[in-house]
Amino acid sequence: MKPLTRMIVSVTLLSFVGISFWLKNTYAFPITNQYPITQARDTDRESNDDVEEQQEASQLQRLAKITPQQAQQIAEKAVGGQAQRVKLDNENGNLIYSVEIEQQEVNIDAGNGQVLYVQKTTQDNEAMEEASRPRSSIQVPHSQDNEHETNDDN
Helix, strand or coil: CCCCHHHHHHHHHHHHHHHHHHHHHHHCCCHHHHHHHHHHHHHHHHHHHHHHHHHHHHHHHHCCCCCCHHHHHHHHHHHHHEEEEEEEEEEEEEEEEEECCCEEEEECCCCCCCEEEEEEEECCCCCCCCHHHCCCCECCCCCCCCCCHHHHHH
């Protein structure tokens, strides 16, 4: 084969391969979602919130002197019944375990395991004045959102 013919055939084949590759990458994946970036940001925000909650829960758990299981046992002994839920809370700067037993919420000092108070869950949460509630032995600084709660469900 002549060199000129060989060059023309080579250029033609390379052009065909290049155009095929470009077409494949351009049209192989049709766009089905017009707003993928917005969805990714929402997912990222939710996962960031989850990470922050886990970090906060870990920090609060390190401050607690008793375990969720110990708090559950103390609450069950104090009021009788079986605990449905145990949460470690930063309630207005007081580190407490809130143990839900039937229609009651038993609040246990996360530092020394004492029962601080028992509140019926059917009552308004603000029924007992916060100022009159006993304070826990571990004080935690308030954050901007004043909502410190970790779930230690058993």
